[in-house]
Every structure is written in C-alpha cells, then in structure tokens.
Amino acid sequence: MECCRGLNIEIPKGYKKLVLAGNPNVGKSVFFNALTGMYVDVSNFPGTTVDISHGKYQDYVVLDTPGVYGVSSFNDEERVARDVILYGDVILNVVDALHLERDLFLTLQIIDMGKPVIVALNMMDDVERNGIKIDINKLSELLGVPVIPTVAVKGKGLEEVKENIKNARVGNIDAKIKEYLKEFNNKVEYQSEALMLLEDDETISERLNIKTLGKREEIYRLRREKVDKIAESVIIKEGKGNRIRQKISTLTLNPLTGIPILIMVLYLIFKVIGVWVAGDVVGFTEEKIMAGYYEPFIRHLTAKFFAEESLLYRLLVGEFGILTLTPTYVIGLLTPLVIAFYFFMSLMEDSGYLPRIAALVDRVLSFFGLNGRAIIPIILGFGCITMATITTRLLGTKREKIIATILLGFTIPCSAQLGVIAGMIAPLGTKYILIYSFTxxxxxxxxxxxxxxxxxxxxxxxxxDLPPMRLPKLTNVLKKTWTKTIMFLKEATPLFALGALIITLLEETDILYKIQDLFKPITESVLRLPKETANAFIMGIIRRDFGAAGLTELSLTPEQTVVALVTITLFVPCIASIIVIFKERSKKEAGLIWLGSFILAFLVGGILAFLIV
Structure with a gap:
C-alpha cells in the first residue's frame, strides 16, 4: 500500500510505521541495521533523488529518514523527512548526546506533532571523553518521553532501545504551541499537519488548501528557548575533555595543516584504490577469474542452446554480451573498486574526518557554485563516475547537482581510465605530465x-556538523561498506546490462562502424591524430579505460599522446554513466551534458594540438 504521501512501501495489516529521525551524523544507520538486520529495501521518494531505506522489525515497518536539523521544506532531504515523519506511528529520535543544544530542536518539534516518541541518546562515550555528565532521568522528565543512553557503534543500549519502543509516548508539548494548535481542530486529520501549518509550510498549506498562521518565527523562538533551558538543566560539565582528539580536530580544519593532511590521505587512498585495487585486484578478478574462467564457461554453456552465429548468442555472450560484458564489468571491475571506495568513505565518516574535509574545501568549491559536500562525489569520481553521479543526490539544490554532474562527466577520469593514462604518460617525462594535469x-x-x-x-x-574525532569501529565500517555496496550494485547492474544490449545492437546493425567513419575527419584535421584514433573514442563510450587502452596500439608522438589523453579524459562518459545521468537528471539536462562533453573534448583537444603538435 502507499505510505507517506506517494512513497510506495507495503505496510502489512496490523503493522505500524516506526520512523527513525535525527540530525546528520548521529548514527541512525546503526540503529536501522540493528532493527532490520539484512532484510532491507530501498525506495526512491517521488519527485526527488532521495532514497528511503526500509525494513521490518517485529510488527513495525522501519523507515530511515535523511538526517535533518528540523522538519521543514527547505531542501529535498527535509521535504522527504517531513513527509515520512508526519505520517509515522512511532518516532525513534536518535540524538547526539554531545550536541544536545543542537539536536533537541528536532526532538521538541517531533514532540509538538503529538507523535509517540522514544529518544536514543547516542554517543555517550564522547560525552564521557569530554568530561561531561548528562542527567538522563531529568531529561526524560522534561521531555516527557523515554530517553535511553546508547553507544550504538559498540552495541551498548541497542537492546534497551528495542525493548522500550513499545513504551514510546507523546511528550510534553509546549503550552503556547498547544493553544495555537486548537485553531486547526476538526480542520486537519493529524496534529503533525497542524504544526506544519503553524510553521508556515507552504507545501502542506497547498496540499490541504488551508492558510498558514504566520507563526514560524515565534514558534522557532519558543522552541529554541525551551531547548536552551533543558540543556542548561541536564548538562553538567566537569573536566576539560580529550585534548588529543580536540588537537587533531583543529589540525584537520586549519588550512595550513589541514591541506597537507588531506593531500596525504588522498594520496594513500589513490595508492590503495587507484594502484593496488584498480591494478592488482581488478587484474585478478577481471582478467583471471572473469575473462579467464567465467567467460569461457558461460560461452561454452550458451553454445549448447544457441548457434554461435545466431543473433541471440551474440546478444548473450558476444564481445559486449549481457552475460559476458555485464558480469565481467560489474563483478570483475566495479565490485572491488566500489568496496574499496565505500570502505574508505565509511572509515572517514566513522572517524569524523569526512565532515572536516567538506568544511576545509568549502571556500574553494564555492567558486564553482558548490559547497564542501561536493568533495564526496568528486573523490568518488576518481573511482567510478557512475557511482559518483549517484552520490550527487546528497547535494542540497538541483543547481548544485547539475554543476557536480557536469564536472564529473567532463573532467574527472575514473580509476580504471586513470590507471591506463598513468601508464602511458609516465614514460614521457615531467613536462608532458604537467601539460596533461594543468590542462x-x-x-x-x-x-x-x-x-x-x-x-x-x-x-x-x-x-x-563536526562530530568528535574518534577511532572508527571496524564492524560498523564493514556493515556500512557492505550495505552501500549492495545498494549500488542493485541499482547499477541493470543499467550495465542495458548498455551492453545497446552496444551489441549498434554493432549488429553496423551503426557502430558508421559512427567510427564519422569521427575520422575530426581526429585527423582537428586533433592532428591518426584516423584510427576514432576507434579509441568509440570504445571510450563503452568503457572509459577501453578508450584509453585503445591508444596504446597506435604509433603516436609524445605531443600526440598528450592531446589524445586529454581529449579522451574530457570525452563523453562511458555508457553506464550516461544511463545513470539520464536517470538522475532530466532527459534535456542529460542530453545537454552528453553533447557538451563531446564538444568540449574536441575543442580543448584541438586547441592543445594547435599549441604543441
């Protein structure tokens, strides 16, 4: 059945909707995994690029919302969180114990909705390390709901939270807000909707065709004052906290020390993922296992059912077959890279370093219309553009998502392509490496x-938020890596299969070769390269590293090599990335991005050829 105003999630008869809500980086995912185990599904929220994870726990359907600071409609994440929380039956509110003054605003807002609430006061170990004590009983009394202290990544308090979900109750609603809510008695079905009308939510106003009361500023002020009073009443500061962690935090944020630290971290990630995983591991999984064992086996098996000269045989196990190219690409190439990238991302997220990278590079990225969050898809782009394009969902506005997608598609070489490029340009010397890099x-x-x-x-x-720096817990990192990898592969695999089908059909109808002939005049006159270079560009559409690898078979001067590598780096993304771009953006936007990258590649390559060849 339909849940949460448009989100199609099956709610079995007799089940209640248990909604996880909290600020960003409070550890909701650990609670979600503890409640749902491996029985997790993901649904895209209509009209957005935000995904909602959901699973089952006892007689509850558990819904995990995006991390937000308040329930409102300022961006996609808040709109989605609002529409899920508004119609939830029970709310499990995860709160960062070290940042009560910040997190309790959302807690009080949910309480004012009249929802049964239970609060998981998470990261209590950080509170202790910082020499702080919290009066849990008094906090529970002031809020009017159960408050359970937890250290989720270590499993502490998780069982107590599970046991107390049935004890969730409606909290102490602010008296003045309660009085204002009476205005909507018999006008709306839910108190949560009435609160949104009080807080001037235009979407809810239009949806219900009821005018708002213009009380947002007053209600926000009342709530903030109440948060400050509660925090002052329950927080007892004692010692000076963990100075070593605070010192590390300061070093990562100061540009003089933070930038060298970031460069070292990125270099380590590149050496592990770009060199070892993309080289040795992928070499083993793709070439030895998939190409050496799997592909001959599946071709031999398919030949028992279909003639080798038949179209169906070539569609299934030909050079770009659905049963050959797709599994080899997904399992042999992508899976090791995706696991490695998500492992490092989870490691940086769990340690508290990832938000600090975003804060550090925010000013630089603002010149390009982005904020510091965009560093995440940019970093991921050096692993896989397809994966990075999907992660542009975390950016706040449509404008930022378009800019990030274009920059990824135009200028970022994926690790597979980068490995080939590095192998070709390194022997040419420092001069040509600098020309390529600066271009x-x-x-x-x-x-x-x-x-x-x-x-x-x-x-x-x-x-x-800048959570405290901490040693990441390996089990938590591995769980996040596993969950995110599976989610990515579920979403990406059908797209690769579709791409393989399209390329095979293009080859079978000779359209692929006609495109190659069309490219030849451009490669010779504009780029000053041999006409055979056109084949490399065509292969680059199928897979970016195929295109770069195709250049190794040509006899090129050092200058021509640099021109070819720059052009193929800027050239259109691989077909899997193109399909994802069409999925994430509108058809018009995706078409313009594809055409733009095509034009830019030959324009820049032509200018560079004119200057150095």
Whole structure:
C-alpha cells in the first residue's frame, strides 16, 4: 500500500510505521541495521533523488529518514523527512548526546506533532571523553518521553532501545504551541499537519488548501528557548575533555595543516584504490577469474542452446554480451573498486574526518557554485563516475547537482581510465605530465566558474556538523561498506546490462562502424591524430579505460599522446554513466551534458594540438 504521501512501501495489516529521525551524523544507520538486520529495501521518494531505506522489525515497518536539523521544506532531504515523519506511528529520535543544544530542536518539534516518541541518546562515550555528565532521568522528565543512553557503534543500549519502543509516548508539548494548535481542530486529520501549518509550510498549506498562521518565527523562538533551558538543566560539565582528539580536530580544519593532511590521505587512498585495487585486484578478478574462467564457461554453456552465429548468442555472450560484458564489468571491475571506495568513505565518516574535509574545501568549491559536500562525489569520481553521479543526490539544490554532474562527466577520469593514462604518460617525462594535469585542472576550474555564473538560482550554504574525532569501529565500517555496496550494485547492474544490449545492437546493425567513419575527419584535421584514433573514442563510450587502452596500439608522438589523453579524459562518459545521468537528471539536462562533453573534448583537444603538435 502507499505510505507517506506517494512513497510506495507495503505496510502489512496490523503493522505500524516506526520512523527513525535525527540530525546528520548521529548514527541512525546503526540503529536501522540493528532493527532490520539484512532484510532491507530501498525506495526512491517521488519527485526527488532521495532514497528511503526500509525494513521490518517485529510488527513495525522501519523507515530511515535523511538526517535533518528540523522538519521543514527547505531542501529535498527535509521535504522527504517531513513527509515520512508526519505520517509515522512511532518516532525513534536518535540524538547526539554531545550536541544536545543542537539536536533537541528536532526532538521538541517531533514532540509538538503529538507523535509517540522514544529518544536514543547516542554517543555517550564522547560525552564521557569530554568530561561531561548528562542527567538522563531529568531529561526524560522534561521531555516527557523515554530517553535511553546508547553507544550504538559498540552495541551498548541497542537492546534497551528495542525493548522500550513499545513504551514510546507523546511528550510534553509546549503550552503556547498547544493553544495555537486548537485553531486547526476538526480542520486537519493529524496534529503533525497542524504544526506544519503553524510553521508556515507552504507545501502542506497547498496540499490541504488551508492558510498558514504566520507563526514560524515565534514558534522557532519558543522552541529554541525551551531547548536552551533543558540543556542548561541536564548538562553538567566537569573536566576539560580529550585534548588529543580536540588537537587533531583543529589540525584537520586549519588550512595550513589541514591541506597537507588531506593531500596525504588522498594520496594513500589513490595508492590503495587507484594502484593496488584498480591494478592488482581488478587484474585478478577481471582478467583471471572473469575473462579467464567465467567467460569461457558461460560461452561454452550458451553454445549448447544457441548457434554461435545466431543473433541471440551474440546478444548473450558476444564481445559486449549481457552475460559476458555485464558480469565481467560489474563483478570483475566495479565490485572491488566500489568496496574499496565505500570502505574508505565509511572509515572517514566513522572517524569524523569526512565532515572536516567538506568544511576545509568549502571556500574553494564555492567558486564553482558548490559547497564542501561536493568533495564526496568528486573523490568518488576518481573511482567510478557512475557511482559518483549517484552520490550527487546528497547535494542540497538541483543547481548544485547539475554543476557536480557536469564536472564529473567532463573532467574527472575514473580509476580504471586513470590507471591506463598513468601508464602511458609516465614514460614521457615531467613536462608532458604537467601539460596533461594543468590542462584538466584549468578545464575543471573554468567549467565550474562559468556554470556558477550562467546557471539560474543559488547554491546552498554548507551547514554541516563536526562530530568528535574518534577511532572508527571496524564492524560498523564493514556493515556500512557492505550495505552501500549492495545498494549500488542493485541499482547499477541493470543499467550495465542495458548498455551492453545497446552496444551489441549498434554493432549488429553496423551503426557502430558508421559512427567510427564519422569521427575520422575530426581526429585527423582537428586533433592532428591518426584516423584510427576514432576507434579509441568509440570504445571510450563503452568503457572509459577501453578508450584509453585503445591508444596504446597506435604509433603516436609524445605531443600526440598528450592531446589524445586529454581529449579522451574530457570525452563523453562511458555508457553506464550516461544511463545513470539520464536517470538522475532530466532527459534535456542529460542530453545537454552528453553533447557538451563531446564538444568540449574536441575543442580543448584541438586547441592543445594547435599549441604543441
């Protein structure tokens, strides 16, 4: 049945909707995994690029909402969280114990909705390390709901939370707000909707065709004053906290020390993922296991049912077959890279370093119409553009998502392609390495700056929590890595299969070869490269590293090699990325991005050829 105003999730008869709500980075995912185990599904919220994870626990359907600071409609994440929380039956509110003054605003807002609430006061170990004590009983009394202290990543308090879900109750609603809510008696079905009308939520007003009362500022002020009073009553500060962690935190945020630390971290990630995983591990999984054992086996098996000269045989197990290219690409190439990237992302997230990277680079990325959050898809882009494009969902506005998607598609080489490029350009010497690097950096900077100037609207400011620095817990990191990897592969695999089908059909109808002939005049006259280079560009559409690898078979001068590598880096993303871009953006936007990358690649390559060849 339909749940939460448009989200199609089956709610079995007799089940209640248990909604997890909390600020960003409070550890909701640990509670969600503890409640649902491996029985997790993901649904895309209609009209957005935000996904909702859901599963079952006893007689509850558990829904995990995006991390938000309040229930409102300022961005996609808040709109989705609002529409899920408004119609939830029980709310499990996860609160960062070290940041009560911040997190309790959302807690009180949910309580004012009249929802049964239970509060998980998480990260109590950080509270202790910082020399602080919290009066749990008094906090529970003031809020009017059960409050359970937890350290979720260590499993502490999780069983107590599960046991107390049935004890969730409606909290102490502010007296003045309660009086205002009477205005909507018999006008709305839910008190939560009435609160949104009090807080001037235009979407709810239009949906219910009821005018708001213009009370947002007053209600926010009342709630903030109440939060301050509660925090002052229950927080007891004692010692000076953990100075070592605080010192590390300061070093990561100061540009003089933070930038060298970031460079070292990124270099380590590149060496592990870009060199070891993309080279040795992928070499074993893709070439030895998939190409050496799996593909011959599946071709031999398929030949028993279909003639080798038949179209169906080639569609299934041909060079770009659904049963050959897709599993080899997904299992042999993508899976090791995706696991490695999500492992490092989870490691940085669990340690508290990832938000600090975002804060550190925020000012630089603002020149390109982005905020610090965009560093996450940019970093991921060096692993897989397809994966990075999907993660642009975490950006706050449509404008930022378009800018990030264009920069990823235009200028970021994926790890597979980067490995081939590095192998070709390294023997040419420092001069040519610098020409290649500076060209790509200049294109990135100019593209971002121009997009920031010409695209309508405004980008969002960076509002991000800086959780305490901590040693990541390996089990939590591995769970996150596993969950995110499975989610990505479920979403990406059908797209790769579709891409393999399209390429096979293009080859079978000779359209692929006609495209190659169409490219030849451009490669010779504009790029000053041999006409055979056209084949590399066509292969680059199928897979970016195929295109780069195709250049190794040509006899090129050092100057021609640099021109070819720059052009193929800026050239259109691989077909899997293209399909994802069409899925994430509108058809018009995706078409313009594809055409733009095509034009930019040959324009920059042509200019560079004119200058150095």
């Amino acid at each position: 790509i950096i200049i294109v990135f900077a100019l593209t971002g700056t121009i997009l920031n100037r010409i695209l309508p609207g405004e980008s969002s400011e960076l509002f991000i």
